[in-house]
Every structure is written in structure tokens, then in C-alpha cells.
Amino acid sequence: GQQVMQIPQYQHVQEGEDFTTYCNSSTTLSNIQWYKQRPGGHPVFLIQLVKSGEVKKQKRLTFQFGEAKKNSSLHITATQTTDVGTYFCAGSNTGNQFYFGTGTSLTVIP
Amino acid sequence: SQTIHQWPATLVQPVGSPLSLECTVEGTSNPNLYWYRQAAGRGLQLLFYSIGIDQISSEVPQNLSASRPQDRQFILSSKKLLLSDSGFYLCAWSPDPGYGYTFGSGTRLTVV
Numbered sequence: 286g287q288q289v290m291q292i293p294q295y296q297h298v299q300e301g302e303d304f305t306t307y308c309n310s311s312t313t314l315s316n317i318q319w320y321k322q323r324p325g326g327h328p329v330f331l332i333q334l335v336k337s338g339e340v341k342k343q344k345r346l347t348f349q350f351g352e353a354k355k356n357s358s359l360h361i362t363a364t365q366t367t368d369v370g371t372y373f374c375a376g377s378n379t380g381n382q383f384y385f386g387t388g389t390s391l392t393v394i395p
Numbered sequence: 396s397q398t399i400h401q402w403p404a405t406l407v408q409p410v411g412s413p414l415s416l417e418c419t420v421e422g423t424s425n426p427n428l429y430w431y432r433q434a435a436g437r438g439l440q441l442l443f444y445s446i447g448i449d450q451i452s453s454e455v456p457q458n459l460s461a462s463r464p465q466d467r468q469f470i471l472s473s474k475k476l477l478l479s480d481s482g483f484y485l486c487a488w489s490p491d492p493g494y495g496y497t498f499g500s501g502t503r504l505t506v507v
Contacts, residue, residue, distance in 0.1 A: 291438075316493055327485055328439070330495030373438065380493035381446075382429070382454070385439035 288312075289376045291386035299394050304361040306389035308374035316377045317350055317357045322388070323370045331359075364393045397422035401486045401499030408506055414459075414473040416502050418486030421467065426488040428469040429496065430461055433483040445469060446492070481506045 288311045298304050308317065316335050320328035332341055334350035334357060341348045347360045357374055371390045375383035401418045408414060420426050430442040443461035445451045451461050458477060462470045469486060483503050487496040 318495055320496075327498040327501050328496075330497065333493075333495055335493075375439075375496075377493070381427075382441055382444045382452075382492075383496070384441060385431070387438040390436075 289374060289384050289386040291374055291389055293389055294387065295390045295392070297392045297394060298364050300366060301363050304364050304368070304391055306359050306372050306374075306391075308357040308359075308376070308386050310355045310376045312355070312378055314354050314376040314378055315380050316383075317354075318375045318377075318383060319348055319357075319359055320373045320375065320385075321370050322373065326370075328373060361391075364391070366393050366395055369393050397488075397497070399486065399488055399497055399499045401502060403502055404500065405503045406505070408476050408504065410478055410506055411475050414471070414476050414480070414504070416471040416484055416486075416504075418469045418471075418499055419467055420488045423467070423488070423490060425466060426490060427492060428463065429487040429489075430469065430471050431485045431487065431498075433485060433501075435482070439485065442471070476506045478506050480504065 290309050292307050318333045319331040322328040332348050337354050338352045339350040345362045349358045371388040373388045374386040377383045398421045428445045431439040432442055433439050441454045443453055445463045448463050459473050483501050485501045486499040489496050
């Protein structure tokens with residue numbers, strides 16, 4: 286299957302600091318999705334990006350799709366303890382099935 | 396509204412025993428259905444996906460199989476479990492390809 290890599294694997298930040306996770310694909314993607322998984326929980330869909338260079342915002346979260354549609358990023362401004370969890374990107378080159386990245390586990394220190 | 400149910404929540408099974416995990420979706424018709432596995436501290440691995448009854452694609456060759464006996468029912472099975480089958484199994488659905496997935500609450504399987 287498709288390879289989607291994410292960095293970093295772990296990130297510890299002080300509450301109020303910013304956080305960014307990066308997603309890279311070996312092939313051009315048609316769509317990329319982002320999910321959040323709280324500890325002990327299941328992934329929850331956050332957003333989908335489909336256009337080259339697309340930027341979408343959800344409150345303190347900013348999602349970006351690269352111009353070449355091979356990479357994406359999620360940036361959280363001024364992290365809060367409620368942001369704790371693992372963030373996954375999931376890419377598809379057909380739009381039918383999505384391949385998940387390895388995830389970035391975010392710890393927010395109060 | 397649509398809901399997805401997955402059971403059991405946890406399962407401890409001996410090596411060599413069979414497995415059957417069930418997932419059902421309510422409130423929609425002809426959903427796209429998926430089975431993923433997540434090893435401890437790892438990402439999600441796509442195992443099977445189905446766009447309709449008796450239309451199942453396998454992503455990873457292994458001793459697992461999937462069936463879709465009804466439109467909104469997706470079953471993951473194994474005839475003989477291996478230690479390496481331990482993990483967190485997640486069922487998901489989407490209304491159409493390219494939409495976000497809604498995941499079930501998952502089954503934590505430990506093979507002993």
C-alpha cells in the first residue's frame with residue numbers, strides 16, 4: 286500500500302506553545318485527511334484537503350496541503366491540555382481508501 | 396443520525412482459536428466499510444475495505460478475512476489466531492469514497 290510518513294513521532298510542549306506535525310507521501314495524493322485520537326479512544330475525523338496549496342482553519346488548528354500534493358501539515362496555536370492525543374494524517378491517491386500516517390503523539394504540559 | 400457499533404470492546408483469545416469481530420452501521424445505506432488494525436503506539440493499517448455487499452478488497456495478506464453478509468454489517472474473522480494478531484481493531488464507515496471516516500469504538504484483542 287501507499288506510504289505516508291509523519292514527523293515527529295512524539296512532541297511534548299508547554300501549554301500555550303505552538304505545535305506542528307508534518308505528513309509526507311511517497312506519491313501524489315488526491316486527498317488528505319486529518320484525525321485526532323485521544324488516549325484510549327478511536328480516531329475522530331477533523332478535516333479533508335483536496336486542492337493544491339489549500340489552507341483550512343478550525344479555531345486554533347491550521348491545516349495545509351502542499352503545492353505538489355505530496356505533503357501536509359497541521360499547526361496548533363497556543364496549545365491547551367485538551368489538545369492532548371495522537372494526530373494522524375491519512376492520504377489517498379484514488380479517493381477510495383486512505384492510508385494512515387504513523388501519527389504524532391502530542392503531550393501538553395500544564 | 397448515523398451510528399456505528401463495534402463489539403466486543405475487549406477480547407482475550409488463545410493462540411490458534413478463531414475470531415469474529417462484528418461491526419454494524421445504522422442510519423445509512425450502502426456505506427463504504429473499512430477494517431483497520433492499530434498495533435500499540437503505532438499507526439493504523441488498512442486491512443479490508445468494502446464498497447458493497449460481497450465486494451471486499453484485501454490490503455494485507457494474512458490469516459484474517461472479512462465478510463459483508465448484509466449492507467450495513469462488516470465482519471472480521473480468523474480461523475486460527477496468531478500472537479501477532481494482537482492489536483486494536485477499528486471498523487469505520489464513510490458515505491462515499493473521499494469522505495471522512497467515522498470510526499467505531501474499537502476492539503482491543505490480546506492473543507495469549
